[in-house]
Amino acid sequence: MRNPISGAISTLAARPLVRSALTVVTALSAVLFADALLSAPPAAAQQGFGNFFSYQAPKPRRTAKKKRQVDPAATQRAEPGKAGEAKKAEKSGPTQPVSIIVSLGDQHASIYDANGFVTRTRVSSGQAGHRTPSGVFSIIGKSRWHRSNIYSGAPMPYMQRITWSGVALHAGVVPGYPASHGCIRLPAGFAPQLFGMTRMGARVVVSPxxxxxxxxSHPLLPTPKMQEVQVPQETATQTAQQASVELASADVSPDKTAATETKLLNPIAFASVLKKRAVAEKAAASAAEKAALQAAQTAGAEARQATTDLDKAEANLKAAEAKAADPAPVPSAKVQPASQAPTDTGATPSPEEVAAQAEVAQAKAALEQARATKAEKSAAAFAAVEAYKLAAARAEEAGNLIDEAERRSEQVSVLISRKEGRIFIRQAWKPVWEAPITIRDPERPIGTHIYSAVEPSADGSKMRWTAITMPAAKASTSSSRDRKKSKTAEASQAAVAPPETASGALDRIELPDDARQRISELLWTGGSLIVTDEPRSPEMSENATDFIVLTR
Known part of the structure; x- marks a missing residue:
């Protein structure tokens, strides 16, 4: 573009010098004004004014600050075509069960619910020397404002623990590469969202x-066992109007005075019924235990009093016998000589001797009565104690039934370990049952696979499953220069194909009938089956974790 100033100078130079100086000055001013407009930013050009020699932008207008809103796109990435689902899930909440899959190589975490992918976020895992372990975990603790017990009370907002040794998901600095001491850091804008999505026990998979x-789907996967329960017709009718697989209502206890109807309940709903019955039994058993305790205490006091009375009766008899053996002498006014004393071959007992003998006889009768009373009261006391023990045992049993019902209301987890050659069942993080299991070709790796029950059929007779197959990872053999070029240290680890597919792994397992039966009685939404080469991790606690499997 031709410079207006240069053109103007050429034009002026070609004109006669006789023109007035005023005309020249006017023309130059117009040219300089046009040049300022052309070289100024658009805002100044639109306003039509500015300094001729150095542009000065106009001061911006003061506007009211808008309330800052966290844009999910700034802290997470959604898969193509999934943005609508993620936004919908944020508003209505995910459909349980929710699972979290952390990819160490990609440094991101993906969230899935029963309907599939929900959303994704960047993460920062453990750096060299503090690698985040890969494997199968679950959320075993949640705290909004947690501080580290290891690293000088470092803040760990929105902490969700997955091991008791210190690995957790929490809000922190996410630089785009591994930087933590083993934890999985989440962006500050995403950590509260994830905290609200998950429940205790949510599955967490950390993969290379x-x-x-x-x-x-596979024939080996168990199906839920629906339980028949007699419920009042009114309750059954109300329940029938709702989904057939929902939880049992609060009033499902049989009422013998009302007409009843058979109702099929899923394992979780059946657990609710069992709990109500157990609570009622516990109340009755506790009342009986209290009454039996009072009766035992009363009987014990009476037995102790009978023992005291017996001791007293024995003492009285001894005293009476001693008195009768040595009665007091009878006083006499005149003592006759021995030669003049009458001879009495059948002397009559004195009144004192008669009284002493009567006292002995009375003491013996009292003693026999005390012995009989003691025997009776002691037997009653022993019987009362036995009745109390029985009542206490029944109350304890009822309490155990409540615990069992509460346990049955939680998700069930099954682990099949090729290394240990056993099948384990846990529910509510407590061991339920274990037994040996047969795996064909036990020397050949089977991989690590997680099968999750995500949704029942309309009648509850079947379960929809999903499967996750963990990639087998091998240690990196690349040079340090190559590792520096990679985005993350985990990205330099080469993943190899798993030894078995999810279907192939189940094909090699012979599941015993009793194991299948136990699982079916407990299985419902959120239940899972883990098949792995690995043994149970030492990270597991006896009653405070779900199964933990470490693959690295």
Missing amino acids: SDVQPVEF
């Missing part, structure tokens, strides 16, 4: 590379 749950 990205994996995702896929729809899966």
Whole structure:
């Protein structure tokens, strides 16, 4: 573009010098004004004014500050075509069960619910020397404002613990590469959202590379066992109007005075019924235990009093016998000589001797009565104590039934370990049952696979499953220069194909009938089956974790 100033100078130079100086000055001023407009930013050009020699932008207008809103896109990435689902899930909440899959190689975490992918976020895992372990975990603790017990009380907002040794998901600095001491850091804008999505026990899978749950079916996977329960017709009618697989209502206890109807309940609903019955039994058993205790205490006091009375009766008899053996002498006014004393071959007992003998006889009768009373009261006391023990045992049993019902209301987890050659069942983080299991070709690896029950059929007779197959990772053999070029240290680890597919792993397992029966009685939404080469991790606690499997 031709410079207006240069053109103007050429034009002026070609004109006669006789023109007035006023005309020249006017023309130059117009040219300089046009040049300022052309070289100024658009805002100044639109306003039509500015300094001719150095542009000065106009001061911006003061506007009211808008309330800052966290844009999910700034802290997380959604898969193509999934943005609508993620936004919908944020508003209405995810459909349980929710699972978290952390990809160490990609440094991101993906959230899935029963309907599939929900959202994704960046993370920062453990740096060299403090690698985040890969494997199968679950959330075993949650705290909004937690501080580290290891690193000088470092803040860990929105902490969700996955091991008792210190690994957790929490808000922190996410620089785009591994930087933590083993924890999985989440962006500050995303950590509260994830905290609200998850529940205790939510599955967490930490993988060397990205994996995702896929729809899966196999004949070996168990199905829920629906339980028949007699309920009042009114309650049954109300329940029938609702989903057939929902939890049992609060009033499902049988009423013998009302007409009843058979109702099929899923394992969780049946657990609710069992709990109500156990609570009623516990109340009755506790009342009986209290009454038996009072009766035992009363009987014990009476037995002790009978023992005291017996001791007293024995003492009285001894005293009476001693008195009768040495009665007091009878006083006499005149003592006759021995030669003049009458001879009495059948002397009559004195009144004192008669009284002493009567006292002995009375003491013996009292003693026999005390012995009989003691025997009776002691037997009653022993019987009362036995009745109390029985009542206490029944109350304890009822309490155990409540605990069992509460346990049955939680998700069930099953682990099949090729290393240990056993199947384990846990529910509510407590061991339920274990037994040996047969795996064909036990020397050949089977991999690590997680099968999750995500949704029942309309009648509850079947379960929809998803499967996750963990990639097997091998240690990196690349040079330090190559590792520096990679985005993350985990990205330099090469993933190899798993020894078995999810279907192939189940094909090699012979599940005993009793194991299948036990699982079916407990299985419902959120239940899971883990098949792995690995043994149970030492990170597990006897009654405070779900199964933990470490793959690295």
